[in-house]
Amino acid sequence: MLGLRSHIVRAEDIHQVATWYEKVFGKEAYFQNESYIGFEVEWFEFWVFKIFPWEEVAIWKNVTVYWGVEDIETEFQRIQSLWAKKLSDIVDVWGGIKMGELEDPFGNFFGIIYNPNFSAK
Secondary structure, eight states: OOOOOEEEEEEESHHHHHHHHHHTTTTOEEESSSSEEEETTTEEEEOOOOOTTOOOOOSHHHHHHHHEEEEEEHHHHHHHTTTOOEOOOOEETTTTTTEEEOOTTTOOOEEEEOOOOOOOO
């Protein structure tokens, strides 16, 4: 097992969703075609895949992917200011590890986590 590599959300209008995530990640997509748009975020891939009219796709409410942040309180407020809906308060789950849950404006789950014991560098 090598660890998590990609987070994918689905949307009918991938450009609208990608524009919102450009604000969240503070960077533009590195790949784009008519079916999907890809971002590279600190060695991790985030994709917006198109939902085509013939597909039946449910937005999964039980999938939880958390993005690491250095200042969870500031990021939680910043993402909410971009019209994300707060799903939970920031919770200290154990030993200073804090998690918060949001929903993007398109119905996708977006979690953030601060872990003082983890360094991606």
